[in-house]
Amino acid sequence: MSFPAEAGHTGFRSMRSVKTVELPAWAQTEQAQAVMKALNDEGALQTLYVGGCVRNHLLGVPVSDIDLATVHTPEQAISRLQRAGFGTVPTGIDHGTVTAIAEGLTFEVTSLRRDVSTDGRRAVVAYTDDWVADAQRRDFTINTLLMSQQGQVYDPTGCGLADLEARRVVFVGNPAERIAEDYLRILRFFRFHATYGRGNPDQAGLAACTAGAAGIDTLSRERITQEILKLLALAGAGDTLSVMVKARVAARFYKADLPLDRVIGYFDMQSCNRAVHALARLAVTVAFDHDFIKENFALSNAQILFLKNMASAIEELQVRDRCHIRQSVYAFGNEATAQALLFCFAQGQHETDGDESLLALAKAWRPPAFPLAGADVLASGIKAGPAVGRILAQAEIWWRAADFVPDRAACLAWLQRHVSQQIE
Numbered sequence: 001m002s003f004p005a006e007a008g009h010t011g012f013r014s015m016r017s018v019k020t021v022e023l024p025a026w027a028q029t030e031q032a033q034a035v036m037k038a039l040n041d042e043g044a045l046q047t048l049y050v051g052g053c054v055r056n057h058l059l060g061v062p063v064s065d066i067d068l069a070t071v072h073t074p075e076q077a078i079s080r081l082q083r084a085g086f087g088t089v090p091t092g093i094d095h096g097t098v099t100a101i102a103e104g105l106t107f108e109v110t111s112l113r114r115d116v117s118t119d120g121r122r123a124v125v126a127y128t129d130d131w132v133a134d135a136q137r138r139d140f141t142i143n144t145l146l147m148s149q150q151g152q153v154y155d156p157t158g159c160g161l162a163d164l165e166a167r168r169v170v171f172v173g174n175p176a177e178r179i180a181e182d183y184l185r186i187l188r189f190f191r192f193h194a195t196y197g198r199g200n201p202d203q204a205g206l207a208a209c210t211a212g213a214a215g216i217d218t219l220s221r222e223r224i225t226q227e228i229l230k231l232l233a234l235a236g237a238g239d240t241l242s243v244m245v246k247a248r249v250a251a252r253f254y255k256a257d258l259p260l261d262r263v264i265g266y267f268d269m270q271s272c273n274r275a276v277h278a279l280a281r282l283a284v285t286v287a288f289d290h291d292f293i294k295e296n297f298a299l300s301n302a303q304i305l306f307l308k309n310m311a312s313a314i315e316e317l318q319v320r321d322r323c324h325i326r327q328s329v330y331a332f333g334n335e336a337t338a339q340a341l342l343f344c345f346a347q348g349q350h351e352t353d354g355d356e357s358l359l360a361l362a363k364a365w366r367p368p369a370f371p372l373a374g375a376d377v378l379a380s381g382i383k384a385g386p387a388v389g390r391i392l393a394q395a396e397i398w399w400r401a402a403d404f405v406p407d408r409a410a411c412l413a414w415l416q417r418h419v420s421q422q423i424e
Contacts, residue, residue: 015045015156024057024063026053026063031105031107035084035107036149040149046071046072047072048069049066049149050068050144050147055143065108067110068110069131070110071112073111073127074098077111086102087100112131132157135160136173139178140170140172142168142170144160145164167196169197169201170202171202171208175207176211176212179209186249190244206243213247213248220298224253229279230278232281233277238264238267241267242264250285254286256287269342279299280342280343288307311340312331312332313337314340321352323403325341325358326367330404334362334365371399372399391415395418398414
């Protein structure tokens with residue numbers, strides 16, 4: 001991304017606040033006050049809080065990231081921050097963003113921009129001092145809201161506050177144009193609706209997402225993976241998935257062999273933790289097709305192993321009793337087994353479906369350590385070599401089949417009998 005110079009940079013464009021709110025605790029910290037002081041001349045509207053931190057504060061929900069928008073170029077922002085004694089990191093300098101570090105807290109500072117050209121993945125932009133122009137290149141009206149260090153709220157599109165209060169997720173300006181600027185906005189539209197929206201999605205936005213769905217295939221696996229996992233972690237992901245399937249925008253992550261209602265039924269089941277739940281939901285939506293997952297998503301080896309373990313646990317749980325649940329936990333872990341059990345419950349084909357005691361066992365049972373080791377096999381008279389590992393594996397199979405009950409003494413007795421039989 002490049003930044004053509006824009007002539008005539010004359011400072012901030014005046015705006016009128018639409019309301020004044022109590023300043024949140026995160027904006028009252030010494031660090032926040034000092035950063036804002038460094039980036040604002042007295043009496044000037046040069047730097048404001050923007051986007052998610054403002055939106056979430058107005059909704060009364062937690063804020064995780066603090067973003068600032070500024071009329072200063074990145075170089076100017078860095079200079080001001082460093083003169084004030086703050087550390088700076090050019091984390092997104094190609095996008096006009098610098099991170100300010102203030103005693104352990106971080107603030108993402110991004111220069112106001114306007115688009116010069118876009119191709120659906122990257123944009124060439126120019127710096128500007130026009131707050132409205134900067135807002136016009138953002139995705140949704142609820143993400144354009146601004147707030148000063150005095151708690152004054154600004155609405156540069158004129159409809160962001162009303163949309164937020166009505167819990168509407170609406171594209172800024174023409175939805176098709178916003179989507180053509182970055183096709184990831186299709187997935188973000190549904191994620192934001194699942195998070196903040198009420199009722200049906202905005203119809204104009206929905207139609208534009210359907211029309212532009214092919215553009216999703218131009219995005220990198222990394223961006224798609226990150227966005228879809230965020231979506232699938234949400235409580236309302238099931239209802240949103242249904243809308244996406246009907247709108248024909250879910251092909252990149254939905255190819256389940258199961259009927260949609262069963263997939264959503266699984267989504268609605270109790271979960272373990274959000275990150276694991278999102279991965280497990282992804283596995284279900286792509287019918288545990290590991291080749292499809294490898295081709296379309298950027299997952300870590302640990303994530304891929306979890307998905308394979310969940311699929312194997314489902315096979316183990318075709319017999320649904322406490323013994324097989326313990327067998328599954330031993331082989332595949334608690335989280336994979338719990339998610340596999342929830343998946344089995346959602347199919348509604350077994351008398352144990354929904355048995356909370358089985359689910360509690362899958363989540364809480366901790367398997368004991370296998371009591372034998374290779375040294376025990378050697379001590380029994382077996383010479384070092386492949387036979388040691390083979391006998392040890394046979395002993396473990398016997399121990400597991402006995403539901404992990406035999407203690408070390410019982411396992412040693414089995415070993416002696418087994419070795420004696422082999423010698424005879």
